[in-house]
Amino acid sequence: MRLSLYVPGDTWVHRLDPMTKLLMTVVGIxxxxxxxxxxxxxxxxxxxLAVLGSAGVLHRAAxxxxxxxxxxxxxxVVQGLVYPGNAVPAxxxxxxxxxxxxxxxxxxxxxxxYNILSATLILxxxxxxxxxxxxxxxxxxxxxxxxxxMAVLQVIPTMMATASTxxxxxxxxxxxxxxxxxxxxxxxxxVMGPLVTGSLIATEERALALEVRGFSGEGRPTFLKExxxxxxxxxxxxxxxxxxxxxxxxxxxxxx
Amino acid sequence: MMSERQxxxxxxxxxxxxxxxxxxLKGITLDLGPGATAIVGQNGAGKSTxxxxxxxxxxxVEGQVLVAGVDTRQMTVAQLARTVGLVFQNPxxxxxxxxxxxxxxxxxxxxxxxxxxxxxxAEAALAELGLEGLEARNPYDLGLAExxxxxVASVLAMGTPVIILDEPTIAQDQVGxxxxxxxxxxxxxxxxxxxxxxxxxEFVARHFQRVLVFQDGRVLADDTAEAIFAQPELLAAxxxxxxxxxxxxxxxxxxxxxxxxxxxVEAVRAGEG
Amino acid sequence: MAVIEVENLRYRYPRxxxxxxxxxxxxxxxxxFIGVIGPNLAGKSTLCQALVGLVPHFYKGAIGGQVRVAxxxxxxxxxxEVSRRAGLVFQNPxxxxxxxxxxxxxxxxxGLEHAGVPREEMRRRIDExxxxxxxxxxxxxxPFALSGGQxxxxxIASVLAMEPEVLILDEPTSQLDPAxxxxxxxAVTALCRRGMAVVMAEHKVDRLAEHAxxxxxxxxxxxxxxxxxxxxxxxxxVAALGVAVPAVTQAAKALGWVLEDGTYPVTLAEAVAxxxxxxxxx
Numbered sequence: 122m123r124l125s126l127y128v129p130g131d132t133w134v135h136r137l138d139p140m141t142k143l144l145m146t147v148v149g150i151x152x153x154x155x156x157x158x159x160x161x162x163x164x165x166x167x168x169x170l171a172v173l174g175s176a177g178v179l180h181r182a183a184x185x186x187x188x189x190x191x192x193x194x195x196x197x198v199v200q201g202l203v204y205p206g207n208a209v210p211a212x213x214x215x216x217x218x219x220x221x222x223x224x225x226x227x228x229x230x231x232x233x234x235y236n237i238l239s240a241t242l243i244l245x246x247x248x249x250x251x252x253x254x255x256x257x258x259x260x261x262x263x264x265x266x267x268x269x270x271m272a273v274l275q276v277i278p279t280m281m282a283t284a285s286t287x288x289x290x291x292x293x294x295x296x297x298x299x300x301x302x303x304x305x306x307x308x309x310x311x312v313m314g315p316l317v318t319g320s321l322i323a324t325e326e327r328a329l330a331l332e333v334r335g336f337s338g339e340g341r342p343t344f345l346k347e348x349x350x351x352x353x354x355x356x357x358x359x360x361x362x363x364x365x366x367x368x369x370x371x372x373x374x375x376x377x
Numbered sequence: 378m379m380s381e382r383q384x385x386x387x388x389x390x391x392x393x394x395x396x397x398x399x400x401x402l403k404g405i406t407l408d409l410g411p412g413a414t415a416i417v418g419q420n421g422a423g424k425s426t427x428x429x430x431x432x433x434x435x436x437x438v439e440g441q442v443l444v445a446g447v448d449t450r451q452m453t454v455a456q457l458a459r460t461v462g463l464v465f466q467n468p469x470x471x472x473x474x475x476x477x478x479x480x481x482x483x484x485x486x487x488x489x490x491x492x493x494x495x496x497x498x499a500e501a502a503l504a505e506l507g508l509e510g511l512e513a514r515n516p517y518d519l520g521l522a523e524x525x526x527x528x529v530a531s532v533l534a535m536g537t538p539v540i541i542l543d544e545p546t547i548a549q550d551q552v553g554x555x556x557x558x559x560x561x562x563x564x565x566x567x568x569x570x571x572x573x574x575x576x577x578x579e580f581v582a583r584h585f586q587r588v589l590v591f592q593d594g595r596v597l598a599d600d601t602a603e604a605i606f607a608q609p610e611l612l613a614a615x616x617x618x619x620x621x622x623x624x625x626x627x628x629x630x631x632x633x634x635x636x637x638x639x640x641x642v643e644a645v646r647a648g649e650g
Numbered sequence: 651m652a653v654i655e656v657e658n659l660r661y662r663y664p665r666x667x668x669x670x671x672x673x674x675x676x677x678x679x680x681x682x683f684i685g686v687i688g689p690n691l692a693g694k695s696t697l698c699q700a701l702v703g704l705v706p707h708f709y710k711g712a713i714g715g716q717v718r719v720a721x722x723x724x725x726x727x728x729x730x731e732v733s734r735r736a737g738l739v740f741q742n743p744x745x746x747x748x749x750x751x752x753x754x755x756x757x758x759x760x761g762l763e764h765a766g767v768p769r770e771e772m773r774r775r776i777d778e779x780x781x782x783x784x785x786x787x788x789x790x791x792x793p794f795a796l797s798g799g800q801x802x803x804x805x806i807a808s809v810l811a812m813e814p815e816v817l818i819l820d821e822p823t824s825q826l827d828p829a830x831x832x833x834x835x836x837a838v839t840a841l842c843r844r845g846m847a848v849v850m851a852e853h854k855v856d857r858l859a860e861h862a863x864x865x866x867x868x869x870x871x872x873x874x875x876x877x878x879x880x881x882x883x884x885x886x887x888v889a890a891l892g893v894a895v896p897a898v899t900q901a902a903k904a905l906g907w908v909l910e911d912g913t914y915p916v917t918l919a920e921a922v923a924x925x926x927x928x929x930x931x932x
Contacts, residue, residue: 251750264764271750283470289434290471294531295458295487311483314473318517322469326745330805332729333702333738334748334761335812339730343766345759345773420798420827521741522690548741548824550689550853551894576827579897616829621856621918622897628922629929638897642904648929 126181127249134176134247138350139256141357142248145172148365149240153233155368159225162232168364169239178246182239189238193231200227250274255344264342268331280320287315383446384408385460385539385570386431390440393426401426403594404440409539409572413565415581415602416574418591419616424574425466427591428541431572432461444539459488462537466544466574468516468524477503477519477527478512484535495534502534503527505563507556521548529557539570546577558584579620582606582636590615607634653815653847654678654701658715661696661705670696672871674715678849678864680815683842685858685879686851688868689892694851697868698820700724701849703732720815734765736816737809741824743801746808747793754796754804755780755789758811765812779807783837799830803837810841817841819850823857835861859883859896859916867893880913880920 129135134142152165173182201211204223211221244253254267291311292298298308386409393402402423409431416424429435430442433449433456442449444460462484465471474480478499485495503509506526511519516527529545545557554577561584564571575581581588581602588605590598592615598605605611606619609627618624626635626644635641659674671693678684686694699705703724706713717724720735740746751757758776767775780786783803788796793804802822809817819838823831831854839861842848852858858865858879865882867874869891875882882888883899898921901907902914907924915921 249752251752254750268748268750271748286465286467286470287473289429289454290465291473292454293432293434293458293461293463293465294471294484294535295455296483297453297455297487299453299455311473315469315471318473319469322517323745326740326742327747327749329704329708330738330740330746331748331760332708333704333733334808335730335733335765336761340766342763343768343772344763345756345769345776347769419829520690548690548821548853550892552689552892576831578828616827618828620897622901624918625898625901625921625925628918629925638900638904641901645901645905645925645929 126245128178128181128246130177130247132176132247133351133353134172134243136349136351137357138348138354139248139253140260141350141354141361142243143253143256144358145361146240146244148361149243150237151365152368153236153240155365155372157229157233159229159232161368161371162229162236165236166232166239169236169243172243173239173246176243176247178242181246182242185238185242186235189234193234196230196234197224197227200224200230255346256348258342259344259348268336280316283319284312284316287312287319290315384410385445386410387443388427388430388440389443391427391430391437391442392439393423393430393435393437401594402430402437405596406440407589407596407599409570411565411568411570412587413561413571413573413585414587414589415585416572416589416591417576417578417581417615417617418597422591422615423594424591425543428463428543428572428574431539431541432463433457434463455487458484458535458537460537461539461541462532462535463541464528464532464543464545466547468521468528471528471531472516472524475515476512477508477514477516480516480527481531481534484531488535498534498536499530502530505533505556505560506530507552522550522553525549526553526556529560533560537569539572540564542571542573542575544574544576546575546580554580561585578606578617579622582620582623590617602636603634606636651679652677653680653720654849655716655718656701657717659697659700659717660714661700661711662713663696663709663711666711669871670711671700674868674873676866676873676876678816678847680847681842681845682847682863683839683861684847684849684864684866685855685862686849686866686868687853687855687858687893688874691870692868693871694868695820696871698738698818698849698851701816701818702736702738703727703729704738733814734812735814736818737812737814739802739805739809739817739819739822741821743798743805743822743825746805747801752792753790754785754793757793757804758808761808761812775811775813779811782810782840783807784833797830799826799833802826802830802834806834806837814846816847816849819848819852821851821853823852823854831857853894855883855894856896856898856918859899860918869893879916880909880911883916884913 149169156162156165173179200223201219204226207220207223209221210218211224212219250271254270258264258267288298296308297304388405388407391402391405394400418424430437433452433454436450444457472480481499481502482495485498506529508526508530516524546554561571585602588602589596597615598611606623612618622638622641623635626641631644635644655677657675659671660669661671662669688694696705700717701719707729719732722732722735724732748757748760751760755776758779759772762772780789783806785803785807823834835857838848862879864877865879866876867882867888875885875888883895889895896916898918899914899916902921907928915924
């Protein structure tokens with residue numbers, strides 16, 4: 122079972138401490154909203170892709186990008202057709218006319234979507250969730266809250282792994298799951314029950330097992346691993362904050 | 378077309394892997410027909426993978442599996458479910474209705490039986506497993522042992538010529554194991570093909586005529602239970618041991634391999650008489 | 651000095667009429683291995699959970715009598731307090747893995763971190779637990795990459811690293827193959843030799859007869875017998891209630907192969923010895 126989308130590796134981004142990467146993600150999302158223009162958004166995307174690329178996770182990111190392409194495409198189509206400021210036709214397909222203004226709005230929205238996604242992926246693909254949670258608990262967050270976050274993250278991959286087994290069990294009892302979309306959809310309903318119930322049972326069993334491993338004890342935890350913050354983390358944080366400052370300055374002083 | 382004599386399941390040089398380069402089954406050729414066949418061997422030997430090939434959930438990477446003479450590649454799992462019933466090891470993967478009775482009726486309804494017929498079949502199957510009175514209960518309120526028995530009933534009610542059980546005796550107490558044994562015996566006598574994966578060697582010795590020993594993706598041995606349990610070295614190679622009563626008979630030098638307590642007692646008395 | 655003292659323990663789950671445990675009384679000394687047997691729903695799991703306080707603290711319900719484990723009054727202590735002295739290993743190895751850790755080594759650390767154990771002490775305890783359970787070779791692997799037997803040994807190691815005085819196991823081998831089962835029994839027996847008290851609920855009576863010092867038989871929540879395996883399995887009421895008895899004992903009873911003390915053999919070795927004496931001397 123895979124715990125998360127985390128891609129193991131040993132790049133400079135991987136070695137960076139979770140708090141720095143959390144900062145990068147937060148700043149990345151912040152800049153997305155600070156820089157609504159096409160140029161600003163594109164620049165940000167290039168920067169974020171550079172970070173993801175140097176972490177060697179572009180292939181995994183690409184899978185996510187393709188997944189949300191349908192949403193991005195919807196932005197383009199809907200805005201291109203019905204944006205109130207539409208004036209200049211850009212593309213005519215028979216009776217359907219796409220307008221330049223709307224397409225640009227759609228493009229900006231799509232860009233924003235991909236920027237938020239890319240910033241988040243720095244955390245999701247390159248930071249192991251347990252490292253992130255541990256870093257936050259070290260800084261005073263409740264260990265219980267930390268574990269709840271871990272448990273929630275864990276539910277989804279567990280469910281995905283279980284879903285195919287359950288589907289197999291239903292097919293084995295004569296439920297037709299192969300064929301038209303309707304047949305497949307119908308077949309999915311019986312899967313949901315055992316999926317959810319099974320996950321809940323596993324979660325309760327795990328909660329009990331952890332309870333008797335002293336999980337609910339009072340007092341601050343200790344940590345097996347010493348926190349390793351590479352020397353260049355400070356530089357990375359400074360650059361990140363500088364990027365944020367540049368964004369703010371550009372937005373209000375230079376009117377980007 | 379299927380002839381009178383043709384085995385209901387034929388595996389022909391079956392190879393399978395989940396990930397290329399990491400073979401799970403490495404060329405299995407055998408026929409399965411009426412009677413009770415046990416599949417034994419260590420975890421990871423390929424037992425569960427093999428039975429999933431028999432009902433079409435998995436298709437061979439090389440070779441072929443014929444069910445009633447038809448290549449499983451030409452059928453959907455749901456079509457094959459008319460011939461081959463498979464009970465999964467973990468009941469949580471299978472149970473989904475909020476009433477035991479509905480759960481057991483699900484398979485027969487899928488096979489096209491009327492509601493009345495499905496209900497009769499379900500009630501008969503539940504009775505055979507000693508689960509009468511639980512029809513209206515939610516399967517999830519039952520203990521693991523009873524939930525497993527419900528999954529067996531739900532496949533039994535389908536009345537398939539082939540029934541595969543994956544580790545049915547896990548979590549069962551003596552009463553549960555005996556009930557399952559009685560069902561295996563009855564199905565085998567009725568000419569059905571019963572295939573069971575199990576680690577419980579006493580269960581194998583008492584109820585199964587044929588034993589397949591799996592080891593590292595291959596069939597290490599395929600013989601009668603007596604013949605298999607008479608070979609300690611073979612069993613050790615597969616990480617197994619004969620049941621204690623069989624080993625007691627061997628240690629005392631009884632002339633034949635005994636598989637049950639009753640057979641042991643009889644053999645000792647015969648020797649004394 | 652007994653490390654577990656249970657006196658007239660009675661317990662009823664919420665919204666249930668029947669007592670799940672009714673009048674359980676037994677003591678366990680350090681270094682003893684106690685096997686708990688009985689049909690399903692006899693109360694084996696409930697008893698295991700009562701020994702660490704999950705019954706009644708987690709499950710609620712009504713409880714009476716006394717449970718003292720390693721000097722603690724379990725009914726008046728929290729689960730966290732009891733869990734420092736008594737570890738519980740569950741049936742399903744998969745759901746005992748925290749899922750929050752990348753390696754076997756870190757997984758064992760999970761409980762220690764939450765208990766606030768200093769780092770050096772933590773490393774010492776983890777190394778020792780992994781060594782005792784034979785998991786050193788896989789310490790850098792993902793917990794989810796282990797076999798069932800290895801995973802269950804990891805669950806035991808994780809509990810063991812908390813350095814409990816008592817180890818309780820609830821059907822720990824039911825999901826394991828024969829080799830995995832043997833691994834668990836070997837590990838547990840080794841722990842007993844080091845002075846740990848072990849209570850194990852289990853259906854595999856042949857294995858218990860080989861390894862356990864005493865057997866506790868439960869039936870419908872009541873204690874039917876408590877004593878050394880040979881005495882317990884010789885009792886007529888045990889077999890009559892549908893409680894499993896080792897196959898060699900069944901055979902010895904049928905053949906009248908009585909030992910000098912009036913009991914029957916319960917292990918293969920004992921049965922072979924008796925059988926050879928009988929057959930040799932005929």
